[in-house]
Amino acid sequence: MSFTLAIVGRPNVGKSTLFNRLVGKRLALVDDQPGVTRDLREGEARLADLRFTVIDTAGLEEATDESLQGRMRRLTERAVEMADICLFMIDARAGVLPADEVFAEILRKKSAHVILAANKGEGAAADAGVIEAYSLGLGEPLRLSAEHGEGMNELYTMLLPLADEFAEKAAMNAPETDVDVDEDDEGPRVPTKARPLQVAVVGRPNAGKSTLINQIIGEDRLLTGPEAGITRDAISTQFEWEGTPVRIWDTAGMRKKAKVQEKLEKLSVSDGLRAVKFAEVVVVLLDVGIPFEQQDLRIADLAEREGRAVVIAVNKWDLEDEKQDKLKELREEFARLLPQLKGAPLVTVSAKTGRGMDRLHAAIMKSHEVWNRRVSTARLNRWLTGMLEVHPPPAPGGKRIKLRYMTQVKTRPPGFVVMCSHPEKLPESYKRYLVNGLRTDFDMPGTPIRLTMRSQA
Ligand code: GDP
């Protein structure tokens, strides 16, 4: 069972661009009969392993007798009726315009599930518009660049729980029918409740990725083959790891197929990037002989910026004689070279002998749990009061910046918004103080934490 997503918003914000990205060439026209205005386009969208129907309210710009406002309103209402989820798009470069407010009002009233997207979000020119988007009262905006493909993994993350919800509803309404949409699945068709944990193993060539994956999967191997959705180059395998359904993205697969030797490095990097996009937990596999190489640092940083949970695994530990000293050295290097991943677990493993697999499993599970963690607003605000007392925010020009209220707006990774009197004046160091506090006081190591300051309307 799938769901329908409508993309709505005023003209020129980038709706068709996103539609085309999601649909590619798998396009169908809804009103494809003579005499019927073709104002809603429908297509079969693919986003990683999700399949759904997407509706684009394109064609609004075309002149008709009807006023643009009236036409926008009518079309949007129709799309909202047809869709399970509405993706409401604004142009982050232009900021919030009066026309956007009209849409927000319709959606607040009529749509059960709204994803607010601030498009054209690439680069700093969009920063102000993204913050402004909060004022629409539709929750935290999803920063997108439909043109450059940025934010697609966040969109996927936001759609996942909704997709599960609709699948469950469908299963309840029609217990006899197939709801398992995984076409590659050869097994009995039963509703799949537990979605597998998505893990990517990334690292330089020869770090031991293939050996590690074979070691983990061992005899339990349940091959589901290439995932059609994203790209045929990223191979994933689903299996049970100590009772947990896991899908591992194998970034080594493509490299093995490469013919041209000198392209190896480059290929394995871009391959790793693709795997990171759709993973929940990224295992950065290092070779103890050459740990923290430039390439390792780059991909670890990327995983953090993409908001994935990160586990650092140091492989070939069997080759190390001075284990105690080496571990200390590795921890120091990790803290120095990857401060943005503070608190992420570092485990030592030997893919060859199988030592440390239990440690790796535990670290992945813990990181995933933390990545999904939700802290109640009441607890957060008690905590914030304490933080403000211990270390009050600065008072530029004699006026103290006031932090009034805080709430968690998302998980995967945890994201928080603080209402603040002059967010632009609050120094980065104060934000770091809060983020570090959140990490330690709510036990959230090894996950990116997003903290946004929002000015009060
Ligand atoms: P629609 O009218 O909402 O369907 O908007 P379009 O998809 O036709 O896009 C309007 C314009 O914005 C086009 O020139 C696009 O190339 C441009 N555009 C779309 N997405 C982005 C983006 O993410 N960044 C930037 N800079 N431009 C974009």
Ligand code: GDP
């Ligand atoms: P990939 O390129 O990252 O997939 O790396 P491979 O899994 O192909 O491993 C590269 C080489 O490192 C192979 O010769 C492996 O046998 C070796 N190797 C992998 N893991 C270990 C380990 O834990 N200990 C030792 N000593 N060698 C390993």
